[in-house]
Amino acid sequence: MYRHLLKRTAQTIPVVFFVTVVVFSLMQLAPGDPMDMLVLSNPNVTPEEVERLRAVYGLDDPIYVQYFRWLSQVVQGNLGYSRLYHRPITSILPQRLANTLALTGLSLLVSILIAIPIGIYSALRQYSVMDYLLSMVAFVGISFPVFWSGILVILLFSVVLGWVPPGGHPSIEPGLGFWGQARYYVAPVLVLSFFSTASWMRYMRSSLLEVIRQDYILTARAKGLPGRVIWVRHALRNALIPIVTLIALTIPALIGGAVVTEIVFSWPGMGRLIFDSLMNNDYYLAMAIFLIFGVLVALFNLLAEVAYAFLDPRIRME
């Protein structure tokens, strides 16, 4: 078990390394060499001065030297300086990350709470009219582009009905009570959880139907166990194992969806930040955010493995 987990942990290292290489290579491609920016902001700088500064900042060193110099700074928690906000990037990120995690976490919770019971219900009533309707709803859910459902939700709940703000974050309105703050969460959480609810209820349904065909369910029936015990203790518990992994594995997609959702609703999280930084040519900030996303996803994947190993004794025994 511990060897298994150790191996899995070791496997996330190349992923994180790969992400840093991608980030660094993209930084080389990004327009707006620091020296060009300097010349742009101060036309009086002489070419000799530029040469001198390039040497001082090590911009003429071999690329791998620059990479490792950059990496050692990143590991020490120095992600560079944001041109857009005129602040060190590490001082911008925590608040934004907290906002994103609040949004994705809440959506995750909502999706799980809705998708799992519905998926179970569909499996129990396989081929019923309700099952058919729910699977239609699931298809609609996975086909709905987040940006369009976002716009429609704003149109309906904000422009027409005026129930919720058309975007933004409770922090822009200080002194709000709990419900006042919650209003800001309704629309983005609704939009973001719609997609994952739709796909997870399908997975829950097929996972349960898969398990119910297994021999040990037949054994349980043969022993004369009551239906409820078979479904809950034998079928459901086993059917939930792949769902747990799946949920952890779709977190990258959730983060991707959150990026678009945050942009639609002007939610001040990491997604909105990466968009604003790209639009303002602040590539270093954008890369830093991508780096954080990469590390987060690697961590969640690891978490999925750990959860799987804990839940499934077959993996533990290996």
Place this chain on the structure above:
Amino acid sequence: MEPSRTRSGVTPWQRLRRHRLAMISLGLLGVIALVSLLGPWLSPHSYSRVHLQQHLQPPSASHWLGTDELGRDVLTRLLQGGRVSLFVGLTAALLSALAGILIGAVSGYFGGFIDTLLMRFTDLMLSIPSLPLLLILSRLGKGTVWEIVGILVIFGWMSLARIVRGSFLSLREMQFVDSARVMGIPHWRIILRHILPNTMAPVIVYATLNLGYAILAESSLSYLGLGIQPPLPSWGNMLLNAQHYLKVAPWLAVFPGLLIFVSLLSVNFLGDGLRDALDPRLKI
């Protein structure tokens, strides 16, 4: 295994035709594609000419779906946008399918070091969050149609590569492959003529789903202003300014999104129908 189904003489095409939703979807996609293709001949308006006097008009007899903030006919732009969005989607899906098949086939057929190398790389590509990277890459580019296609292909081949590799791993142990080798048939011919046709069922299903992914990714990028660049319309970039005019001109936001939604829904239904028709055992 359900050999009885195939022996009963029912072809996959006949099975697909029984899947009503898939057939309706196929029809819808066909109509959208055809109308988009014929768009310039069907519409009396230009998709790019600006008529500021006629801006933000609601749907009427001369402008069936209204006009946008620059007075351009929305329906005409939707048709032109359909050409762009469907072209990008189809090309990206096709090219990523080809890339996935190539990588998966080489990996599964040859095995060993090549397999390890290619599959590690596939895992790496799958484990990085693609959307933020898509945003960065498209921002670094100029937003031409082929550039967007290229960016989508970079992130679109992995799942298919894995599927194809899996099939190749089991198929290459089969006796018909051994006999082909003994007959001295070159590797590339065994891959293309003997093994690949046997993996077509999952490939077609996944390629269809890839089409949905490509259409969604292109429209997301374009909606954010990072994909296809105006004045060339795509369904996504038509929504770009629509959000600002939500109060005065909601039709701007409704119709392009509706087309994206209908296309994605059709592609997903079609994928579902194809899965049932080609390989009932296949699960997603």
